[in-house]
Amino acid sequence: MKEYLKNDSEHINHILDLIKAQGVEYLTTLSERPTSVNNNPVSDKIELPESGFGAEETLRIFNQRFEPIMVGSSGPRYLGFVTGGTTPASIAGDWLATIYDQNTQSTTGQGDISANIEIETINILLDLLGLPKSFLGGFVTGATMSNFTCMAVARQWLGKEQGRDIAKDGISQTIKVLTGTPHSSSIKSLSLLGIGSSNIIKVKTAGEDREAISIQDLEEQITKLNGEPFLLISSGGTVNTVDFDDFKEISRLKEKYKFWWHIDAAFGGFAACSDQYKHLVSGWENADSITVDCHKWLNVPYESAVFLVKEQYKILQVETFQNSNAPYLGDPLENFGYLNFLPENSRRLKALPAWFSLMAYGRKGYQEIIDRNISLAKQFGQMLAETNDFKLLAPVRLNTVCFTLKDEAQQDKVHGFLETLNGTGKVFMTPTFYHQQKGIRAAFVNWQTTEKDIELIFEVMKRIAAEFV
Structure with missing residues (x-):
């Protein structure tokens, strides 16, 4: 050796x-x-x-x-799991992150101060997404840990509202969580935090063809709590149909009621980059915390996700994650260290691939990627809607197409169709279940995907569909 x-x-x-x-x-x-x-x-x-x-x-x-x-999986026809590609610049940044092998925690001192890169990357990302600098953020592995980080601070906030220090004393009372169509990573986070997924109060959706929260039902559920503080998990793009909760209306409710507002915008948040679709996230700047995945639509390598928590809660965040049992003295931002702001004690320089890609391609570069992916998704959805073989299960709202075989009598063949389609090696999609129907989901998030790719995919699909008649 x-x-x-x-x-x-x-x-x-x-x-x-x-x-x-x-x-x-x-x-x-x-x-x-x-x-x-x-x-x-x-x-x-x-x-x-x-x-x-x-x-x-x-x-x-x-x-x-x-x-x-x-x-x-990082190629142009891998449409499963909302899997982004990797831009050339992000690959360069990822290689350097491995070579320099920093444990990113601090911004000052004589040792590793690579957290300066992370803080700069967060500020650039906030600029890209049109969010105010009042958010404090950092990089974690994915949506699960990002949701976990945000909800952990929310848990501490709720405890303080009730006169408790949950980080020290643990959970002794039920914590109410209101949500409409949460992603599985949010539910997993509730489990990990000891809040429990069974404590979710399910809010009705805005309509039969919607996954967004009904604002009317949300307010009705809030009034039933009689002023009790609670956590609200809202969606900045649901996983099946990329539906967005009405952030403007939730902002209005936040002025009337006391709750922690978290937005899971793992990939839908990048709608902010598009002039045509940024209205979907209008009002999200009023949230207390936001989750965004960079290894999706930012097209950087796994593992890369960002938590964003309003800086006004920095003390609560330190109380939750401080790497000591002693109370934190003074302003935690004066002697900043990510060690006291997030779950992991050991982290690689996850921010560097994102920094490279953001600096290399800028606002216009990402606007082009987002707009092109949305355009391709819309085009693909139209192609499916115009055939006798397939039907859309929901409108194509952004970059994901949710569809199934057109003949309802063929519902038992949907899985076989998808297995055969994926088996060609020409494309990969994922199964789903929407409104009591087996479905298929195709997510467009790769910077390399072109119109030729969807034409190839469509031809393969038609050929296989003919075999299933």
Whole structure:
């Protein structure tokens, strides 16, 4: 092992050249790479080597065993799970984040102060999204941890409203959570925080074809609480149909009632980049906390999500996440450290890929990506609506198309159709269930997707649909 380590260190340039060549080949052929695998070729087990193989031989073993199961999930026809691609600049930033290997926590001192990069990236992102600088933010792994971080501060707020310090004393009373169509990551966060998903008070939706909250029912549910503080989880783009809650009306309610307002805008928040669709997030600046995923529509590598919490709650946030049992003295922003503002004690420099991409392509670059994806989703939805094989389950509101087989008698064939479609390796979509119907969801979030891609996808779909008649 010692000799291999020394040899790899002396030949790091050669090793990185090999990785670069392989990476470039993957990226330049991404549109042809299969979007799925039909079987798992990794059958034999391998034992831990006694003395190791060295980096170059390990690369060969990886290419033999695992490279064939790497699908083109960052490619233009991977439309499943709202999976974004990776811009060239974000890849450069991600490589450098690995090379510099900082544990991003502090902004001052003699050691690692790479948190300055993260704070700058948050400010640039706030500018892109049209949000005020009154939000304090940071990077975590994904929507689950972002929702978790925001809801943890919300939990502490609610406790203080009731004269309790939940971070110290734990939950001793039921916490009421109002929501309409929450994402599963929000529900998981409630479970992790000890709030419990069964304490959700479900608010009616605005209509049969809507996933957004009914403002009338929301206010009725609020009045039933008789002034008791509660948490509201609203949607900045639901997962199935990208429906948005009415942030202007919720802002009005917030002036009348006492509650913590959280917005899950994991990918829908990027509607703010589009002149045509930014009205969908009008009023979201009045929320107490917001979740945004960068590894979706910002098109940076996994794991990259941002929590945004109003700076006025900085003491509550520190009380929740401080890395000490002693009470925090003074202003936590004067001696800032992410160690006291979020769950993880150890973090890589997640902000750097986002910083690179934002600086490389700017406001106009992201506006173009967002508008093009929305246009492609609308076009794809129109193509489906005009056939005899498919029907839309909901209007195409932004960048996601929710559809099913047109003939209701074929509902039992939807899963088989999708499995066959994904099995072609030409496209990947995900199953869903909407209004008691089995459906399919296609999410357009990749910067590389073009009109030619949706034409290819549509032709493959029509051919398979003919086989299912």
